[in-house]
Amino acid sequence: MHIHTLDQWQHSHNFSGDHHEAESKTKIVLLLTVVTMMAEIGAGIVFGSMALLADGWHMATHVAAFGIAVFTYQYARSQANNPRYTFGTGKVSILGGFTSAVVLAVIAFIMALESTTRFFQPQSIQFSEAIYIAILGLVVNIVSALLLDDHHDHHNHEHHDDHDHHSHAHHQDYNLRAAYIHVLADAITSVLAIIALCAGKFLGWIWLDAVMGIVGAVVIAKWSYGLARETGSILVDGGIDNCVKLAITKAIEEDSDNQITDLHVWNVSQNHLSATIALVTHYPQQPQYYKELLQHIPSLSHVLIEVNQCHGEPCLD
Structure with a gap:
């Protein structure tokens, strides 16, 4: 172990x-x-x-x-x-x-x-x-x-x-x-x-x-x-390009039946972004799993993820 x-x-x-x-x-x-x-x-x-x-x-x-x-x-x-x-x-x-x-x-x-x-x-x-x-x-x-x-x-x-x-x-x-x-x-x-x-x-x-x-x-x-x-x-934590948010959403929601319910992205320095992400899914994984889905976005340096399990009918087989 x-x-x-x-x-x-x-x-x-x-x-x-x-x-x-x-x-x-x-x-x-x-x-x-x-x-x-x-x-x-x-x-x-x-x-x-x-x-x-x-x-x-x-x-x-x-x-x-x-x-x-x-x-x-x-x-x-x-x-x-x-x-x-x-x-x-x-x-x-x-x-x-x-x-x-x-x-x-x-x-x-x-x-x-x-x-x-x-x-x-x-x-x-x-x-x-x-x-x-x-x-x-x-x-x-x-x-x-x-x-x-x-x-x-x-x-x-x-x-x-x-x-x-x-x-x-x-x-x-x-x-x-x-x-x-x-x-x-x-x-x-x-x-x-x-x-x-x-x-x-x-x-x-x-x-x-x-x-x-x-x-x-x-x-x-x-x-x-x-x-x-x-x-x-x-x-004042503004001015984040929507391309970054779209890239995050696409990376997570194209995996399994994940659905992002809350997303906040802001600068913690001129070259680094922080993000908090809440998602719901029928097939929950550890937060680290979702962080690895975002590794291709180099500006994301600090990510916190909340995973919520959905108990309804799965969207995918």
Whole structure:
């Protein structure tokens, strides 16, 4: 007789995953951003460029956002086995992504407000000096984006199983994605700043400096909304693709005369799903039997099954 120990029956709730590479890259980007932020804010004040100041302000808030990203990686890892968290700390990085989305929204609002003020009250700008600093900011943003984008694309191309069709977004590191969007926001404001400064220097269009600030605010607000919607949906246990539920239903109900009576599926981290399943059947098996029917769905990491016997006439011979 094979005897199972207690450890063999216990469930693991460590769904945080390995984010050491993402954390290391985020730290590098954080350092680059701090240096560039100090240069751009200082130059924006000295040279009087709103577009350059806006870029520097972005980097100041993005420093905070990258700090949040690094903190969530470290916290999720250190608290992964803390029993206070029912399903582990898998959602901590998603919470970090949602927080970054809020920060982006605040940035967009401040940009739009200040740019509108500058549009009606133009200020003198030292264009040549400001252009050099803006180009420096753009180079740093491009380097940072390349660092973060490699890991981002890696997650987007994982999991090609036909039974795992739910959105690619559920396989992303939302914490890293938030950092990536912050870098893109900085990059686009750097580009807009360069365009505005060149137009002001060579064409005399000083007003374009403020207009570009407003355009950048609109783009960043759109990115903020998209990130907040995706991460917020996971935080409130929503947004599960119906393909996953259909795959679960098909796997169980095509076996014997099983009928699912209650099914709940939700994210316990960005890459892991949990499910509770209640079924009724004339030919009951042990719960492990039904779990094995679901092994082809790789995102299902935590499954609880309730088996109820039906005492009526069998549906099958």
